[in-house]
Amino acid sequence: MIDILFYVFAAITLTSALLMVVSPNAVNSAMCMIVAFVGTAALFVLLEAYFLAVLQVLVYAGAVMVLFLFIIMLLDVDKETNQILKDKLTLSASIAGFALLVVLICSAFAGGQHLPETSLMPVMENPTGEGIGIPFTTSAKSFGYSLFTKYMLPFQVTGFLLLAGMIGVIVVSKKHSANS
Amino acid sequence: MNKLLIEFLSGYTATNQWAAILPEIMMGVLALCLLAAEMVLPKNRQAWVPRLAIWGQVLILMIAFGFVGRCSIGEFQYFSGLITQTDVTQIMRGFFLVSSIAVCYLGHIYLSKQTLPQTEFYALVLIISAGMMLLVQSTHFVMLFVALETVTVAFYVLVAYSRTSQFSLEAGLKYLILGALSSGILLFGIVLLYGIAGNPELLGASRDSLNYGELMNFVILNMNNMIVKIGALLVIAGVCFKIGAVPFQIWVPDVYQGAPTPVTAYLAVASKAAGFIVLIELVRGPFFGLQDFLVPVLSVIAAATILFGNIAAVAQRNVKRLMGLSGIAHAGYLLLGVIAVMRGVDWAVYAVIFYLVTYLLASFAVFGVMSIAAGEEDANQELDHYESFARKRPFLGGVLACGLGSLAGIPPLGGFIGKLFLFVAAFQAELYGLLIIAIVGVVISIYYYFGWIRECYFSSSSTAVVKDISCGATSSDRFLLGALTVASIVIGILPAALPIIR
Secondary structure: OHHHHHHHHHHHHHHHHHHHHHOOOHHHHHHHHHHHHHHHHHHHHHOOOHHHHHHHHHHHHHHHHHHHHHHHHHHOOOOOOOHHHHHHHHHHHHHHHHHHHHHHHHHHHHHOOOOOOOOOOOOOOOOOOOOOOOOOOOOHHHHHHHHHOOOHHHHHHHHHHHHHHHHHHHHHHOOOOOOO | OHHHHHHHHHHHHOOOOHHHHHHHHHHHHHHHHHHHHHHHOOHHHOOHHHHHHHHHHHHHHHHHHHHHHHOOOOOEEEHHHOEEEOHHHHHHHHHHHHHHHHHHHHHHHHHOOOOOOOHHHHHHHHHHHHHHHHHHHEOEHHHHHHHHHHHHHHHHHHHOOOOOOHHHHHHHHHHHHHHHHHHHHHHHHHHHHHHHHOOOOOOOOOOOOOEHHHHHHHHHHOOOOHHHHHHHHHHHHHHHHHHOOHHHOOHHHHHHHHOOHHHHHHHHHHHHHHHHHHHHHHHHOOOHHHHHHHHHHHHHHHHHHHHHHHHHHHOOOEHHHHHHHHHHHHHHHHHHHHHHHHOOOOOHHHHHHHHHHHHHHHHHHHHHHHHHHOOOOOOOOEHHHHOOHHHHOHHHHHHHHHHHHHHHOOOOOHHHHHHHHHHHHHHHOOOHHHHHHHHHHHHHHHHHHHHHHHHHHOOOOOOOOOOOOOOOOOHHHHHHHHHHHHHHHHHHHOHHHOOOOO
């Protein structure tokens, strides 16, 4: 069952990724990119990485794509500008993509046919040395425990990071009245 | 289960001692207070915002030094290994506070000439200062990266702060793109190290492989591993971008020219200082085992940095670009100290800090004069504008001459002693080749620094003044600049006045 689902979602992801690259219309290719992201999220679900799947949908398919669409709409990139440059870019991109494909196929089929057997291990050890430690899982809860105990300080600093970014957007984009 | 879990999690929170980072927290709170104060204060009282920023920081400085008195020497780990406080980080705390106070003051001078939003500038400067304090304390790559990004993102904004100026926006864009690229390189290096050090197949693998201490043990056991080397190299490259060392220096002249002058000073002094302390902590901590590999790499970088910075600065007429390029050269001298640390000369750390302090005093004196002398568009400050500057403004001319002399390393001033300590450290580390290059670099630097001084004092054509220097210095300007100059001279005569060299 999972195998069939994997092939279905992998096909969806690959098809929409291909459509995204070849589509002449920028908005269409952005839409295809969303489908590719959602397909990847589905693959994450099949790997039981639920938290990653949720993040993939929320951050990439949600926030990042909205940003992309905004820029496409604002900049009006449909206009063809430099044909020679575009041809060169297409050529070099397809060469690079093909090379990557060759390397991936070679490494998948020639090198490691037998991936090592993986198992989930308890990666959180209690710094005080007492207790047994909770096993690492891929659920959001497990991330939350770390985030609000061990990584509390970076978590708080991230708040200031976002604040600095927000202030920056206001400063750079807002019109300032001359008489303050 | 629940009780067990709580017990387990409390193991992590046991070392979350927030009181240990009180100055950083207070800086953050002060930044928020400034933003609130702008909303609350009536329009005619907005001048209180810079005063609140500066005096608030002076208060924090006093409280922070009360801290140094209580826990000065020794290593203290907090936040389950994310942060380690040593005497070096305590000194740097004071360093960043002093530099952010000076930047706030210069920013006040700068903003009074422009129609730009005011409060956000001070808030961002404070956030950067707090971020850099955490950056030099961090002994965990997660903490390092978060603190570094906080500093960098706030700097993107500050560089592009003067949004009406083309230069500033161009500089902001360049800094954003190259800075993001360098963060990417750094992050890639960190991820490689994390992955390889967490591989249970390898000797010394760790569950907490981003921690400096754990990583250090792993790297010593696997020093010939290719991925470890590549990861370390990428991390070093990311840090080298921040300090402006040679293969990654292209952004420096443009960004230094385009950014508002106080921000240029902040980038030149505090950002570079933070980068160097991080570099020293990396080579003493996680990359301790890679000395044989990293010493030649950093030596080549240092030599290229010294030569490039000095030679490129010779032909430069724009003073902000000049300061940027000479800043590259200073980064090269400081790298000498870092290499000396790697070769086992432990006191070279203090030589680097001493040099940074003299660089702070001299640079802020020079940038202060530049802020006062700048006109409406402060990216276009040419050497010609300083024609017979000292005759018109004797005090500012004197401060400028002292600052430039200290940067060049002229004997009675602090910069000379700073260079001397660094070179002695390099000598003890047997870096003779690099030492010769550094001395050649210093000789070249005297040429262009004195070109500027000559322009101020001895320029012959007093008839054709290209642009009149707009406004004079107020008494508080004089106090600050005078204090910086006096401190430069006192340190030059009595190096022991600074409680760093023991």
